[in-house]
Amino acid sequence: MDALPPFFLTTAIDYPNSRPHIGTAFEKIGADVQARYRRMEGFDVFFLMGNDENTNKVAGEAAKQDRDVQQYCDDMAGQFRAVWDALDISYDTFIQTSHQRHKQCCRKFIQKVYDNGYIYKGTFEGWYCDGCEAFKTEQDYDKDGGICPNHKTGYSRRSEPCYLFKLSAFQERVAAYIEENPDFIQPETRRNEIVSLIRTEGLRDVNISRLRQKWGIPIPFEEEYVIYVWFDALLTYITGIGYGDDEATFRKYWPAAVHFIGKDITRFHCALWPAMLWAAGEEAPKKVFAHGFVYIDKNKIGKSTLKDPVLSKIVDPMELITQFSAESFRYYFMRECPFPGDGDFTLQRFAELYNADLANNLGNLYSRVARLVSQNYDNHLGDAAAAAAGVIYAETDLATTVQQVQAHVEACQYSLALQKIWLQILNPTNQYTDKTEPWKLVKTDKEAARRALCDLVEQLRVVSILLKPFLPRSAETIYKSFNFAQPWEQVRYADAWGRPRETKDLRLVATLEGGKAKPLFPRISV
Secondary structure, eight states, rough: OOOOOOOEEEEEOTTTTSSOOOHHHHHHHHHHHHHHHHHHHHHHEEEEEEEEEHHHHHHEEEEEETTTTHHHHHHHHHHHHHHHHHHTOOOOOOOOTHHHHHHHHHHHHHHHHHTTEEEEEEEEEEEEEEEEEEEEHHHHHHTTTTTTTTTTTBBBEEEEEEEEOOOOOOOGHHHHHHHOOTEEEEEEHHHHHHHHHHTTTTTOOOEEEEOOSSOOOOTEEEEEEEEEEHHHHTHHHHHHTTTTTTTHHHHHHHSSSSEEEEEEHHHHIIIIIIHHHHHOOOOSOOOOEEEEOEEETEOOOOOOGGGSSTTHHHOOHHHHHHHHHHOOOOOOOOOOOOTTSOOOOHHHHHHHHHHIIIIIIHHHHHHHHHHHHHHTTTTTEEETTTOOOOOSSSSSOOHHHHHHHHHHHTTOOHHOOOOHIIIIIHHHHHHHHHHHHHHHHHOOOOHHHHHHHHHHHHHHHHHHHHHHTTTTHHHHHHHTTOSSOOGGGOTTTHHHHSEEEEESSBBSSSBBBBBOOOOOSSSOOO
């Protein structure tokens, strides 16, 4: 098979003025599922993440702690990466905007835009949100009643000398790009918002500097000013793959296949970002996917939630990973919270879903099969290729289900993908288990029981392949518990249904304790 093209994806980079919360982790897991899936399918994937550090909020937090700002940023980057590593987020690079390489590449970019005539000096006045570190339009002010809906703080009026980017010069081009590329902004609701914004408000020139601010990246053509944090942060997506100092790598991966962001920052990524790139003579990204928010009892999670002594134990990813597992964390948010929309988190629902889907369904099926094979067949099921397959799928055939799951994954409809795996593969498999009762059958017809167990092992193989992007550790454990012919590192979604049973001597190779496999998902209570 010919090699597929490079697939460059990013997440939004995060303010490190406090630790990450489960809402931040929701985005990272969603991006990771896509990265792992694309690698499975043969794409040359590059996955970028990072921290957005050249901001007053970060400098202010460092000052509160009486710490050097760079030292604070480096320490927080370590804390963020520890969470992402614990969640098995398979990023290829992690960018800190405070580091010199990023700064130098940003300066090259802004100088080029200036030389191309798209930056001019002037004065800017408007409503400003300190929490967003962004100016708001008059329409935003009227719609929000002067109060930021995300930070619950009032907008302030600000006027300052500055350098402005000629965003208005790109209004028609942005509108045409959205029209000609219907997949550029996903989901469709977010696309409609940007189209409406352009039609009703238009695109105004944007203040891209701050005057006499000590923390930030000095503008090369007048160093009293620093680059506005949003202009600087967006550039992470290209500096992280070599813009400004590694032309070959940059040209290999750009334009991005997809930027994953929160729905509250769609405007910056879908209007400002393409215009910035065009002003520098570069291509726009292929897609921006704006996911929803995670709520606790219908209340949006924010950085302030981490300071609540009770809620912090719920919204801090490390607390949940330590108490339960990274795999259960990944499963809950991809299954229960629709990635294109909003989701809700409660510990009670977490435990219910975990016990029902992971412990009682997938985990119990794996443990039951492993125990029966070990205790009754000395770990050897023999020639699985010659065993006549039983009827498991009465309604939808396996090939159709796999193709449906694949389509959902590619559309970032992860909740729907997981629903299909459980409803159309795992549930019928467990029903087949209850119908054949191999634990009874083995006492009266060992060969018939063996054939049934071959069927069940085959379904575990199928499920492990489909779950590889979602539950990488558990899927690998299941697959490597048997001596399947195809190496785990080479499996693709099509292998879940398109391969004949090749194993002539099917064996259980997992390490057991007392004839039992270690439970993948021990039941929990909260």
